[in-house]
Amino acid sequence: MNKTIDNSTQPIILTGDRATGPLHLGHYVGSLAQRVALQDTHDQTILVADMQGLTDNAHTPEKVSSNILNVVADYLAVGISVEKTTICLQSQLPALAELTMYYSNLVTISRLERNPTVKNEIQSKGFERSIPAGFLTYPISQAADITGFNASLVPVGDDQLPMLEQTNEIVRKINTLAGHNVLTECRPLLSQSPRLPSTDGKNKMSKSMGNAINLGATPDEISAAVKSMYTDPNHLRVQDPGNVEGNVVFTYLDAFHPDRHYVEQLKGHYRAGGLGDGKTKQILEECLQELLRPIREKRAQFLNDKAQLLRILAEGNEISRQKTGKVLHDVKQVFGLNLF
Numbered sequence: 001m002n003k004t005i006d007n008s009t010q011p012i013i014l015t016g017d018r019a020t021g022p023l024h025l026g027h028y029v030g031s032l033a034q035r036v037a038l039q040d041t042h043d044q045t046i047l048v049a050d051m052q053g054l055t056d057n058a059h060t061p062e063k064v065s066s067n068i069l070n071v072v073a074d075y076l077a078v079g080i081s082v083e084k085t086t087i088c089l090q091s092q093l094p095a096l097a098e099l100t101m102y103y104s105n106l107v108t109i110s111r112l113e114r115n116p117t118v119k120n121e122i123q124s125k126g127f128e129r130s131i132p133a134g135f136l137t138y139p140i141s142q143a144a145d146i147t148g149f150n151a152s153l154v155p156v157g158d159d160q161l162p163m164l165e166q167t168n169e170i171v172r173k174i175n176t177l178a179g180h181n182v183l184t185e186c187r188p189l190l191s192q193s194p195r196l197p198s199t200d201g202k203n204k205m206s207k208s209m210g211n212a213i214n215l216g217a218t219p220d221e222i223s224a225a226v227k228s229m230y231t232d233p234n235h236l237r238v239q240d241p242g243n244v245e246g247n248v249v250f251t252y253l254d255a256f257h258p259d260r261h262y263v264e265q266l267k268g269h270y271r272a273g274g275l276g277d278g279k280t281k282q283i284l285e286e287c288l289q290e291l292l293r294p295i296r297e298k299r300a301q302f303l304n305d306k307a308q309l310l311r312i313l314a315e316g317n318e319i320s321r322q323k324t325g326k327v328l329h330d331v332k333q334v335f336g337l338n339l340f
């Protein structure tokens with residue numbers, strides 16, 4: 001049963017994830033833990049952004065379609081509760097696509113090309129020569145997501161700040177056109193924890209680069225990922241002094257080990273020499289195995305009952321269609337298009 005709690009007087013939060021792969025530990029520290037905490041005090045919706053996922057995967061759509069339920073199971077496994085949070089699917093909310101069309105008239109191509117996150121993505125995806133129109137314009141669709149729910153708070157990583165900036169530009173344009181406030185400006189809620197590095201220490205964690213530990217990782221996958229982690233390349237013998245800065249094992253211990261004091265002691269020992277990477281990796285592995293075991297088990301249980309996951313999404317879609325439909329009506333009103 002969705003939303004047994006009436007949170008209609010609480011501040012509205014919208015967050016979302018592209019459904020292009022299962023979620024990993026980077027999502028856990030960066031956003032999932034925060035969402036679990038926020039759902040008690042906020043009217044929170046989480047949007048599975050399948051249409052946005054297609055903006056760079058339209059030729060391999062199964063990458064998106066096959067991950068929708070994985071992502072929902074990830075949410076539920078880490079403690080997102082459907083009684084407190086609405087989970088919905090972007091492609092099932094036609095008002096969002098319609099809002100995108102109206103907003104598109106208020107945004108110039110040069111403004112879209114200036115978005116620093118999109119610029120980086122165009123480069124990293126090799127889109128320089130031919131950018132899909134949907135990809136260049138996804139910030140407009142994201143503005144539709146955010147305003148469609150009247151969200152005032154959007155928990156995101158810093159790479160998403162340009163999207164929020166573009167959203168608020170659209171909000172101000174609509175409100176100016178209307179002569180009064182139709183839409184709400186949003187603020188980012190930046191994660192308090194630093195971005196988790198990939199296991200190889202080189203890149204942003206990525207679903208596609210094999211340098212992330214998924215929430216559903218098997219014990220063997222966790223073990224292999226920890227064993228391959230980047231440490232201090234100059235720490236050749238156990239007795240040598242080692243560097244903890246940039247040493248991924250310590251970054252993960254900082255992020256996940258429950259005993260701060262113990263981690264500080266380990267760092268001191270490692271810096272002084274006498275603590276080997278095999279040992280620090282063993283400590284980290286135990287900690288991650290313990291953290292992920294219950295998550296993996298719950299995730300598998302949820303994925304065992306796909307009908308239930310679909311029911312959860314269908315109920316969330318229904319609630320969300322009402323909310324976004326109302327905003328669409330208000331925006332059409334601004335353009336004088338509510339004729340019927």
Ligand code: TRP
Binds near residue numbers: 016018049052142154
């Ligand atoms: N762009 C976000 C990401 O890549 C996903 C997203 C889509 C989103 N719609 C959103 C995030 C609305 C916040 C609000 O992670």
